[in-house]
Amino acid sequence: MMNQEHVSDSMSEERETLVFVVSEQDAKERIDKYITESIEEEVSRSQVQLWIKDGHVLVNGSAIKPNYKCAAGDTVALIMPEPEGVDIVPEDIPLDVYYEDADVIVINKPRGMVVHPAPGHASGTVVNALMHHCKDLSGINGELRPGIVHRIDKDTSGLLMAAKNDRAHVSLAEQLKEHSVLRKYVAVVHGNLQHEQGTIDAPIGRNEHDRKMYTVTERNSKHAVTHFKVLERFGDATLVELQLETGRTHQIRVHMKFIGHPLVGDPMYSRVTKSLKMEGQALHAKLLGFKHPSTGELVQFEAPIPEDMEHLLMTLRNR
Structure with a gap:
């Protein structure tokens, strides 16, 4: 590993x-x-x-x-070499904009949308849409990821912030580093959690058997903390709210699997069941709060659970 x-x-x-x-x-x-x-x-x-x-x-x-x-x-x-002939084309892709000013833009990303161009995803990304929507984006992350301060997985929906200039980018990135950005998610997980709330404090590193995946491990890992609270129980599934203290790759997905309650629909870390189906993991970034880069004012946004997750919840409630 x-x-x-x-x-x-x-x-x-x-x-x-x-x-x-x-x-x-x-x-x-x-x-x-x-x-x-x-x-x-x-x-x-x-x-x-x-x-x-x-x-x-x-x-x-x-x-x-x-x-x-x-x-x-x-x-x-x-x-990593600079890609030759990089030409990210602005695309007129509708964005669900929750907030926008000269420094920052906050959008509600749909499930299935990639954040920035990568091999196999040269178009149709959040970056392509932002380049069409915004006149300026910060250049700190290079021409493949203009404006991108943090990411959420392709198959996770929810709130995402992007910086429109380098000064704002530095401010937002520093807040993420200091763990002062408020990030809350909702998820549907397999099984019935034993506790109403709790904290998962377990280091995350690469899976030594599959490097595309992550796992809880003491070897070559990074500190990771996730807080959870039960919102609703369905017997063989549970709706939970999760708050990130750190922001490791696949953190929520790995931590919930670690405690025996993987996310419904997670193609990497969960089991497939006939009764609980979703295209991608049932995970939504519902709340995002941070200090505005210019004013220092605490701003906070909340996005409702998307239709596919609502349909899953309705199915669970009506069983």
Whole structure:
């Protein structure tokens, strides 16, 4: 299992560097295969080999060849190259805008919509829509992710904020880092939770058997805290409110699976049942609060549960 970190690259402030530490289990694996399976983006092994040949991959600070065999403890750095000929086209995609001014825009993202362009999702993203809707967006995250301060998963619906200038971006990113942004979700989970409310304080890291997934682990992990409160019980399912204290990848999905109550419809962390079906996980980012970058005023927004989740809840209530 490896540890992934995001660090700035001195070669370019806009270039992202991913850092991994090779585990005993991954020792002797070819570096191109290791990287292909390690990064979240869907890239081909041949693309990774080109990155290695172009010097974008360093092992323990040195360039290597694509057939290099990993050793336990190796520090692998992937300096993400700027895509050649990037041309993100603004698209006239309707946005459910909850708030907008010169600094920030808050939207209610529908389930199934990707936040920013990535391999396999070059169009139809939140970024494509924002570029059509907004005159300006912050450039801190580069041309693939203009304005994007934080993300929610493709199959999670709900509130998302984006920055319209770099000053606002810095302010919002700092609030996220300090865990002062208020983020509450609602979810339908399998089973009947034993407690009315509680806190899950369990570190999250990559799954050593499947690097696309995350799990609760003490090895190469990051501190993660999720608070939950039961809203409604249905016997074999429960509607819960969840508040994030930290914001790790797949945090709610991993934490709820960890306590034995995975999200209904979750394609990665849950079981499939005939009685409880949804396209994507039953998870909605319902509340978002933060200090306005310019005024310092606390602003807060709430989005109702979407129709697909309401339909699921109606089915549960009428059984």
